[in-house]
Amino acid sequence: MIALCDVNNFYVSCERVFNPALENRPVIVLSNNDGCAVARSNEVKDLGIKMGAPLHQIQDLIKQHNIAVFSSNYILYGDMSHRVDDIIALYSDQIENYSIDESFIRFAGFGYLDLTKHCQKLVKQIQQWLGLPVCVGIAPSKTLAKIANHYAKSLKVNGNVLELSSDYHIKQALAHLPVGEIWGIGRRLSTQLNSIGIETALQLREADRKTLRKRFSVNMERTIMELRGVSCIEFDADPEKKKEIVCTRSFGQKSSDYQLLKEAAAYHVSRACVTLRQQQSVAQCLTVGIKTNPFSQRDQQYSNSITIQLPQPSDFTGHFLAAASHALKRIFKPGFQYKKVGIMLSNLSDIDSVQQDLFNSQPVSNKNQHLMQVMDQINDRYGKGKLRSGTEGFAKQWVMRSDRKSSEYTTNWEQLFKV
């Protein structure tokens, strides 16, 4: 059996832990740059505010219902997420951290246990130790565990735990579930499924898997099998290294300044390279992209990106800064109001299995390697960006808006909760 443990309205719940006055009050947490609502309390969901609603479109509702609004505080959420993981690890040794607020838990060898009771204890412990509300769904496959979790959330009974094991109960659950609610069936697929008369999850489960595989893809067949209780989606307790590393940010304010774009790109490159070295990889390709504000009616639109291949894979920030500079020069057009610059590292490989150039086998000099090591160590100890490349500049005029951020309650001595 596989369980899915998911924190309810995670970001909102994190805010509530350190601000209990927010209980029973509608609360929203915004995306980066204070753009959209990405986490909503149940009260807010009941008001009909949708996931991803732009802040400026819901200002009236916010006033009217006295909704508390927060900028996202990823340092806090990330730390709380680790704490949740630590508690889950007390309940099984087979855990796949699927996202910041969700983990799959496998119970191979736990046959002697009453899993529902086991998970009820887990829910209680997370609530008691962290103050975070979680729900758990238990079922024979990941897709069904997701569905069980969905019902655990909406029904709110049985200590927030719902186990779907008998065929009878599984069918009951699927009969009332629109096909679009299934994990892996998004908007496009659910429209197409509806058009051939498949409206509920139960109908999909009973459809002919070979026909649907032909029409859609192998993923569709997997989903059908998963709905039948046959586990087809691998349980991956030890996810491989990232295959690409992306860093992008919208600017707080649009800008047509080349220098500003260059500094922002350099900042993103530096961050991505830190991640790259942390996972002991090297990258061969760098993509740089720039974009005006696509929502603007008045601004002239322009977006472009370019991928540069390094002569050899590298993890030396300097190589990528130079490449980024070339790339930006080639796609930058003056006169446009830019809103975003982003970079991506791709064609990643393991640092100790690099295919070297036959004629020129000196990928990163020892000197550069040491430099990166020292910089990473210093920044690790004294704070991000303490040492950085001059290319990043000093003004950081492009930083995103973040006007309503709560404190780093759990990670920063200066910002501990005061009583």
Place this chain on the structure above:
DNA sequence: TCTGGGGTCCTAGGACCC
């Protein structure tokens, strides 16, 4: 005026090999 960021997987089609 104001609209996020970071990922993965699959497929078709082109190009190539023997």
Place this chain on the structure above:
DNA sequence: TCTGGGGTCCTAGGACCC
């Protein structure tokens, strides 16, 4: 007049997830 069969790799684009 008649022109095979089996395979791999790469890429762009689409779909999905949180």
